[in-house]
Amino acid sequence: MIQKKICMVGAYGVGKTSLVKRFVESIFDERYHTTVGVKIDKKRLQMEDGELTLVLWDLAGDDELEPLRLSYLRGASGYILVADGCRESTLDIAGDLHSRIAGVHGALPFVLAVNKMDLEAEWRISEDRLARVTALGWPLIRTSAKTGAGVDQTFSTLASLLLQDLK
Amino acid sequence: MTCDPGVIGIFSTLDIAVLKPTAHGVFTVAAPPPHWFLPLVADPIGDDSLVSAFPFLDSFLPNARDFWARVEAGSLRSGTWVQRDSPDSESAFEATALRALSENYLLIAMLGEEFQQRRSALQSARSRGLEKEALERRNREMERITGMTSDFLATMSHELRTPLNAILGFSALLTQGKGGALPERQQHFAGQVHQAASHLLALINDLLDLSGMEAGRMRLHPEAFTLGDELQETFSTLAPLALQRKVALRSDAGCLPLPIYADRIRFRQILHNLLSNSLKFTPEGGTVSVSAHLEGPWIEIVISDTGIGIPEAEQSLIFEKFYQVPRSKGDPLEGTGLGLPIAKGLVEQHGGKMSLRSRLGAGSSFTFTLPSGIFNRGEL
Ligand SMILES: Nc1nc2c(ncn2[C@@H]2O[C@H](COP(=O)(O)OP(=O)(O)OP(=O)(O)O)[C@@H](O)[C@H]2O)c(=O)[nH]1
Numbered sequence: 001m002i003q004k005k006i007c008m009v010g011a012y013g014v015g016k017t018s019l020v021k022r023f024v025e026s027i028f029d030e031r032y033h034t035t036v037g038v039k040i041d042k043k044r045l046q047m048e049d050g051e052l053t054l055v056l057w058d059l060a061g062d063d064e065l066e067p068l069r070l071s072y073l074r075g076a077s078g079y080i081l082v083a084d085g086c087r088e089s090t091l092d093i094a095g096d097l098h099s100r101i102a103g104v105h106g107a108l109p110f111v112l113a114v115n116k117m118d119l120e121a122e123w124r125i126s127e128d129r130l131a132r133v134t135a136l137g138w139p140l141i142r143t144s145a146k147t148g149a150g151v152d153q154t155f156s157t158l159a160s161l162l163l164q165d166l167k
Numbered sequence: 168m169t170c171d172p173g174v175i176g177i178f179s180t181l182d183i184a185v186l187k188p189t190a191h192g193v194f195t196v197a198a199p200p201p202h203w204f205l206p207l208v209a210d211p212i213g214d215d216s217l218v219s220a221f222p223f224l225d226s227f228l229p230n231a232r233d234f235w236a237r238v239e240a241g242s243l244r245s246g247t248w249v250q251r252d253s254p255d256s257e258s259a260f261e262a263t264a265l266r267a268l269s270e271n272y273l274l275i276a277m278l279g280e281e282f283q284q285r286r287s288a289l290q291s292a293r294s295r296g297l298e299k300e301a302l303e304r305r306n307r308e309m310e311r312i313t314g315m316t317s318d319f320l321a322t323m324s325h326e327l328r329t330p331l332n333a334i335l336g337f338s339a340l341l342t343q344g345k346g347g348a349l350p351e352r353q354q355h356f357a358g359q360v361h362q363a364a365s366h367l368l369a370l371i372n373d374l375l376d377l378s379g380m381e382a383g384r385m386r387l388h389p390e391a392f393t394l395g396d397e398l399q400e401t402f403s404t405l406a407p408l409a410l411q412r413k414v415a416l417r418s419d420a421g422c423l424p425l426p427i428y429a430d431r432i433r434f435r436q437i438l439h440n441l442l443s444n445s446l447k448f449t450p451e452g453g454t455v456s457v458s459a460h461l462e463g464p465w466i467e468i469v470i471s472d473t474g475i476g477i478p479e480a481e482q483s484l485i486f487e488k489f490y491q492v493p494r495s496k497g498d499p500l501e502g503t504g505l506g507l508p509i510a511k512g513l514v515e516q517h518g519g520k521m522s523l524r525s526r527l528g529a530g531s532s533f534t535f536t537l538p539s540g541i542f543n544r545g546e547l
């Protein structure tokens with residue numbers, strides 16, 4: 001059985017924990033319970049050529065109080081960068097984390113999830129900006145941990161990127 | 168399991184499991200472990216049993232081995248991880264790779280009180296951050312809507328003015344008999360049309376001013392002049408109204424040379440709005456007077472009347488848009504209800520303040536400040 005470690009990274013409060021909860025347990029909580037350090041969950045996926053277990057590392061949000069510890073990514077096969085569509089700065093932070101991770105661990109497969117799509121009316125990241133990100137070749141998926149939109153797709157997109165790497 | 172007697176005493180008092188890696192990939196317990204440790208970790212203790220109890224160690228054990236091989240003495244901390252013990256309770260842990268006296272140790276600690284304190288500090292800082300950002304988002308949205316409304320008003324006002332000017336012009340021609348003499352009754356009707364159209368134009372101009380101020384689009388062109396320059400001008404335009412209402416208009420001679428540094432046209436508008444308001448609410452035989460003095464970098468101008476006064480309940484409403492003081496029946500509705508809010512807005516655009524003091528039966532006085540230009544000309 002193949003097991004892969006993937007990390008959830010991004011600014012605080014963007015919905016990393018909520019995306020994992022939605023994906024693993026199919027639930028959503030409006031309340032904000034910040035993650036300190038890291039919390040690990042597992043989820044089995046049925047892929048075309050067999051079973052894959054994702055070991056999901058839900059990392060604490062990156063901020064001045066607790067900068068991301070890059071050592072947590074050791075052994076990771078890929079990561080999900082999460083930004084909050086309502087907060088433009090979180091996309092800058094995602095970009096910054098992406099280059100820091102690549103600097104230490106090399107180029108790993110990743111997916112960018114722009115979360116809180118259910119609040120699209122309050123989104124503050126322009127279509128232009130998202131188009132520029134896509135133009136860089138970043139796989140971008142709009143998600144909502146609240147409605148579940150795009151959540152399975154995010155993880156399965158990353159999973160198939162990992163399996164491509166295996167071949 | 169073997170225990171190293173030297174460290175037993177130290178570690179048995181802490182909530183820490185102390186393990187020693189051996190040559191063949193297993194760990195020995197170097198001190199009596201805390202009560203939570205053994206039920207979690209299966210014997211024999213090796214990478215597999217440790218990682219299945221603490222998946223986090225999957226990444227840390229390789230880091231620890233690198234560290235033991237690399238350094239003479241010191242410690243490497245793993246950072247915190249959180250595990251769920253039951254559906255609604257979590258525990259936090261931290262591991263440390265330690266090298267001391269040429270010996271390697273792996274410490275696993277359950278974090279207690281201190282961790283909870285750090286957690287709640289982070290929780291409140293981050294929650295506050297999220298709330299602040301959400302609030303800023305709502306404020307920007309409000310500003311955007313206000314801006315849109317003001318833009319709409321501004322365009323509409325422009326659109327309305329064009330046909331209105333035609334109505335004003337042609338009704339004036341009719342009353343003056345320019346297209347041939349009209350019967351007196353029709354001339355009277357044309358006069359009514361002209362008067363109503365003038366009122367509408369005043370209302371539209373006021374709306375334009377207000378929306379301009381609200382959208383932050385009002386440009387001021389300040390210059391230096393004296394109170395006397397503008398007061399005389401305004402008094403002469405208002406003289407017919409004063410005469411009609413049999414109210415005297417006065418000013419303190421001493422205040423006429425006082426300097427003002429403001430937008431001259433807007434200042435005339437402030438004076439005009441305040442004075443005509445006072446004239447309207449002062450009964451026959453009364454007086455409306457203007458006085459002023461310098462107050463630091465400001466000129467403070469007071470317009471007081473011997474009118475009926477404004478009841479306390481209405482004093483805060485009087486600067487609201489479209490508020491009209493209730494009047495006796497049959498009194499024609501003059502003004503737009505925008506004169507006072509505009510005067511106040513214009514004063515505030517200059518950085519000044521407007522206030523009202525009034526007592527029923529004892530008259531009212533409006534006080535406002537504008538830059539005198541004496542100390543702070545550069546600031547405007
Ligand atoms: N409306 C909406 N709210 C969401 C969504 N995802 C998360 N939230 C809310 O956003 C807040 C933060 O979510 P978390 O999942 O705790 O965010 P996080 O990225 O794990 O935060 P840290 O652990 O502090 O880094 C919570 O109040 C969630 O309920 C979403 O898709 N839509």
Ligand SMILES: [Mg+2]
Pocket residue numbers: 016017018033034035058059060061
């Ligand atoms: Mg979290």
